[in-house]
Amino acid sequence: MxxxxxxxxxxxxxxxxxxxxxxxxxxxxxxxxxxxxxxxxxxxxxxxxxxxxxxxxxxxxxxxxxxxxxxxxxxxxxxxxxxxxxxxxxxxxxxxxxxxxxxxxxxxxxxxxxxxxxxxxxxxxxxxxxxxxxxxxxxxxxxxxxxxxxxxxxxxxxxxxxxxxxxxxxxxxxxxxxxxxxxxxxxxxxALADSLTRANSDILRQNSRLEALANRDTLTGLANRVFFHGRLAGDIARAVVLDEQVALLIFDVERFQSINDTLGHSAGDGLLREIAARLSSIVEDGSLIARLGGDEFAVIVAGSDALERARAHAAAVLEASRQPIHWHQRQAVVGLSVGLAAYPDHADNAEELLACADMALYDAKRGDRRQLREFDPDLRRNAERKRIIEQDLERAIDAGALGAWFQPQVDLVTRRITGFEALVRWQHPQLGFISPPEIVNAARAVHLSEQLTARVAGDACRLVRRLPALGLTDVTVALNVSPREFALYSVACMLQRVTAEYGVEPSALEIEITEEAIFDPALADQQLKRMEEAGYKLAVDDFGMGHSSLAYLIGLKVDRLKIDRSFVQDVARSETNQKLIAAMVSLGQSLSLEIVVEGVETPEDAAILARLGCGTAQGYLFARPMPSSALEGWIADHQPSSDLKRKTKAKHLSVA
CATH class of the missing domain: 1.20.900 (Dbl Homology Domain; Chain A)
Structure with a gap:
């Protein structure tokens, strides 16, 4: 103006x-x-x-x-x-x-x-x-x-x-x-006239690219996700009419994120382009190759022999992945994992077929990687089981349907009860018994690890308060804590909160951790120190399976070493296992640590373990894990003191 x-x-x-x-x-x-x-x-x-x-x-x-x-x-x-x-x-x-x-x-x-x-x-x-x-x-x-x-x-x-x-x-x-x-x-x-002129020019210039942009991945030149979905649905519709097969392969690049992190995104993009070129050079029968996003690729194979051709493609790609890929003056051997599913064998529509191939890929990645996994109906059942567990877990914790059962620990010589281990148990109304690993993994997936461990710790505290009335005043209750939990929340704060709520002394609880937590001090060092200072007893679970640091065993003042059950089974007939256990017992005695063996199932194994110097044991020979309500009867039947046994029975009669 x-x-x-x-x-x-x-x-x-x-x-x-x-x-x-x-x-x-x-x-x-x-x-x-x-x-x-x-x-x-x-x-x-x-x-x-x-x-x-x-x-x-x-x-x-x-x-x-x-x-x-x-x-x-x-x-x-x-x-x-x-x-x-x-x-x-x-x-x-x-x-x-x-x-x-x-x-x-x-x-x-x-x-x-x-x-x-x-x-x-x-x-x-x-x-x-x-x-x-x-x-x-x-x-x-x-x-x-x-x-x-x-x-x-x-x-x-x-x-x-x-x-x-x-x-x-x-x-x-x-x-x-x-x-x-x-x-x-x-x-x-x-300005309006200029804008219209420019817009018209842009439209004319871009119009030739719109179709390619709508259908192609700009990085690799392969089909993109949108075109992939349309093609998959179209091929299945055609297969319905012609009574043919449609096979779907999904490839995942191994360690791609680490390449992005260490070499940069430009190097990662270059690698993806080379992988796309390699796929295009192998799959030359007209099958659609697409990049679904990130480091995930897919191949749609249609026709009467689609499943066999898809297997051949997967085998050729896996074999080629053993050869280094060269890009940007770099080279690397990049492994691929492959999931395979087929219509109509495994799914009725495009959405189900993609889900089945994804499940097969996940199973391949969970195993040894660099392999092909075909969809199995068990994968769907397992995925549905996992979904139900994750969906119902919080409700089960809040309602008390999930809780701790307890397995006694006894002195191998006197058979005196020395403690109990709290083990999580859940009887699902639909799925039945849920194994502890399934529960722990589901809790981690839905961010309920703290609530789950707090629930088990609460049950352990309730048992601690009952034990004096049952004639047990010097025993502890052990509680398992996964090493991964230390990275998710403050285990020490949670335990202090729970023990304070029930009025239980920290020394009555024993916190069992695997060697992984001790081997990674950055993960758990500070919290373990806090638990030690608060008075909780510390035990190393599955001892002998990891890489324990002797310095940390001494520095943390660990009270117990629990020898893994793999060394205990058939120890009476395994001279090697006897030598290993003897060495571990000697180590424990040198460090003034009590040795606990788990998984004792036969009298012969118990006798050998006692002779080797093991003091405390737990296993099916003595008792299986049981709910808190069943402990009173078991304790009354297994206390070595007949007087205490009569007192406990008399108490039951008077209460009745």
């Missing part, structure tokens, strides 16, 4: 200056004829011409420097100052002419000056300040001279001149507003 106002001024600037020179010269001629062109008038004339020449030079300078376009606001200010200077010069004229009679002999000067002022307002409509800077000084000078004569007709004309000033100002503002509106409309129309 400022540029448009400058352009409007520039357009009439030359003619305005020429007109001023002409009218100045005419005014001097009139005064000369009247004999009033003295030195003051001539000086005024010279000053006015100098201002005109200066304005012309300033305009050329602004044009040459490009300021009219680059700095229009500054240019308007400079031009307005020039107009004010010339207008003020005209306004001086009545004051240097002796005995100025505006309505008498000098009426011609009045007409010239008034005409110049009016012409400025009429001609310069684009920028009001410039026109008013020129005209207002002239009109005010004439009005003051008229009113200053104090004659009625001059005063009336002077007042009219004042009214004219007001009209000129309002007219100038209105004219500028109309100019701005017209310029805005013109620019909007031009």
């Amino acid at each position: 400022l540029q448009a106002q400058v352009a409007d001024i520039v357009e009439g600037h030359r003619s305005t200056l020429v007109l001023n020179v002409v009218t100045l010269s005419v005014s001097i001629a009139i005064l000369h004829i009247q004999g009033q062109a003295g030195w003051a008038v001539l000086t005024w004339y010279a000053l006015a011409l100098a201002i005109i020449v200066t304005r012309s030079g300033v305009m050329r300078s602004l044009t040459r420097r490009g300021m009219l376009v680059e700095a229009p606001r500054t240019s308007l200010t400079i031009l307005s100052i020039g107009a004010l200077a010339l207008g003020a010069t005209w306004a001086v004229l009545p004051w240097i002419v002796s005995d100025f009679e505006p309505l008498g002999q000098h009426a011609s000067l009045l007409l010239i000056m008034g005409g110049m002022a009016a012409g400025s307002v009429i001609k310069q409509i684009g920028y009001t300040p410039l026109a008013l800077n020129y005209s207002i000084p002239i009109l005010i000078s004439l009005m003051v001279n008229l009113v200053g004569l104090w004659r009625l007709h001059e005063v009336l004309v002077g007042l009219c001149m004042g009214l004219m000033i007001v009209v000129f100002i309002r007219r100038s503002v209105w004219a500028e507003r109309m100019f701005v509106s017209s310029q805005v409309a013109r620019h909007e129309a031009t």
Whole structure:
């Protein structure tokens, strides 16, 4: 808009200056004829011409420097100052002419000056300040001279001149507003036309790419997910009519995330392009190859022998994946896992087929990787079982349907009860018995690990409070904590909260952790220290299966080592296992650690373990895990003290 106002001024600037020179010269001629062109008038004339020449030079300078376009606001200010200077010069004229009679002999000067002022307002409509800077000084000078004569007709004309000033100002503002509106409309129309032209050009230019963009993955050039889904549904619809097969292969790149993390996303993108090229070079029978996203690729094989061809493709791709891939001056052997499912063998529609192939791929990744897994109905049943477990777990924890059962621990020599281990149990109303690993994995998947462990810890605390009444005052209850839980929440805080709620001393609980937690001090070190300082007993579970650090065993003041059941089974007939257990017992004795063996099932194994120096054992030989309600009877039957046994039975009778 400022540029448009400058352009409007520039357009009439030359003619305005020429007109001023002409009218100045005419005014001097009139005064000369009247004999009033003295030195003051001539000086005024010279000053006015100098201002005109200066304005012309300033305009050329602004044009040459490009300021009219680059700095229009500054240019308007400079031009307005020039107009004010010339207008003020005209306004001086009545004051240097002796005995100025505006309505008498000098009426011609009045007409010239008034005409110049009016012409400025009429001609310069684009920028009001410039026109008013020129005209207002002239009109005010004439009005003051008229009113200053104090004659009625001059005063009336002077007042009219004042009214004219007001009209000129309002007219100038209105004219500028109309100019701005017209310029805005013109620019909007031009911008709209330009926008439509560009949009039309873009549409024409992009139209040829729309189909490719809609159907192709921009990174690899393969079919994208959208086109894949449409093609899969179409191939299955065709297979229904022709009674054919549709096989679906899904490939997952092994360790792709680590490549992205270590080498950068550009390296990862380059690797994906090379994998896409390798797939295209192997699958050449017209089957659709697609990138589903990330590092996941798919191949749709249709036809009467689709399943066999899909197996052949998978075998060829897996064999080729053993060869290094070269890209960006790098090379790597990138393994692939493959899931395979087929219509109508495994699914009735496209959605089910994709789900079946995904389940097969997940099973391949969970195993040894770099292999093909075909869909098996058991995978669907397992997936549904997992979904139900995860769905019902929180409700089971809150309702108490899930809780702890307890397996006794006994002295191998005296058979005295020395403790209990709390083991999570859940009898699902629909699925039946849910194994502890299934429960733990489901809790981790739905972020209920803390609630689950707190539930088992609460059951353990309730048992601790009951044991003195059952004649057991110096036994502990062991609680298993998965090492992964230390990274999910503060196990130490949770245990302190639960034991405080039940009023149980921390020393009555034994926290069993696997060697993994001790081997990774960054994962559990601080929390284990807090539990040790709080008074909880610490035990290392499944000892001998990991990589325990002796320094941590000493530093953490571990109380017990639990020898894994794999060393205990058939120990009476395995000399190797006997030597291993003897070494572990010796280690425990050297570190003043109690040794507990689990999985004892035969009297022969128990006798050998006692001879090897094992002090405490648990296993089916002594008792299976049982609910808390069944413990009283078992304790009464297995306490070695007959007096305590009679006391416990008498207590049962009196309660009954």
